[in-house]
Amino acid sequence: MGAGGGVLVVARHIREQPNDELVRCMEKDGYRVHQVATGHDPLPVMERVKPLVTCFQYDYPDLPGLAELRLAKERMPSIPLLMITQAHSESLAVWAFRARVWDYFVEPVDTVRFLAVLKLLFRLRSAAKKGGARQLPIAGMPTNPIPPEARVRGSAEPRDNPALELAISYVDRNLHTKVVQAAVADICGLSPFQFSRLFKHRFGVTFQEYVLRKRISQATRMLGDPGATVTDVCYNVGFHDLSYFTRTFQRYVGRTPSQHRLMMIRSRRQGGSKPESRAKQQQVRTDAGSKAVS
């Protein structure tokens, strides 16, 4: 495809490494991808590259990161923005849409839906270019305050709460085993109540939800290995019951693990299929999995 200025991916990661899987998927689908690493100013790159779409990829959105997104929208309002976040909250999603983010994704990202959205945007942008670019007016747009949780997370520098750092690193090291919140709280030197409240306050999700997301995120990556069975992946990421794993995976990803594995293996084998055929596949799958929780 390789349309126009391509896709600009702006990584804004506080603690996690960016997940490059999405970039690989986009490149396989023929999109030209430009990346801005965490800590680099995206605006000069946006102005130089003039991407058809810019995608802000966060693990835990902080104040400067969200302010950057808003600034990008103000400076270049005609460029549609996509937002990906690991730490999701309702108010963050509302903020994103008020900031006129085109679409909002929560990790682990449903790549099929993501690529379908990308395809639609490229089509719309190409049509707009032919018909003459029309900039959306922003003058007089009311200020859209960043939600309180983001302010809290804004101070979440790795050093600002060593107790929670212990918890995060414990989860990273013990994802494959049973993670009991009370034990983690104990390791952090906090009572279960203190830990629970602090964690939710800081990350916007409960500890359980965080662990679950990490497990599913890891499972989506592991399922790309053709040698690994769904059962292998299930036990490797800390689930002890295949039925529960299947249900949970489908709830988060919108596909069963085997469907996801098949999709990843096919996309690897084909080295990037045409977006048109992908969109058709996506339609079938999203219809089938429309009850999935985003």
Next chain:
DNA sequence: TAAGTTCTCCGCCAAG
């Protein structure tokens, strides 16, 4: 902070 209640997670089981 502790206690009680409600909700959600998680694993077992069975059927397909």
Next chain:
DNA sequence: ATCTTGGCGGAGAACT
């Protein structure tokens, strides 16, 4: 043999 779906109940987490 592997995987999905659904019901069920205990345990633990979240909330008041």
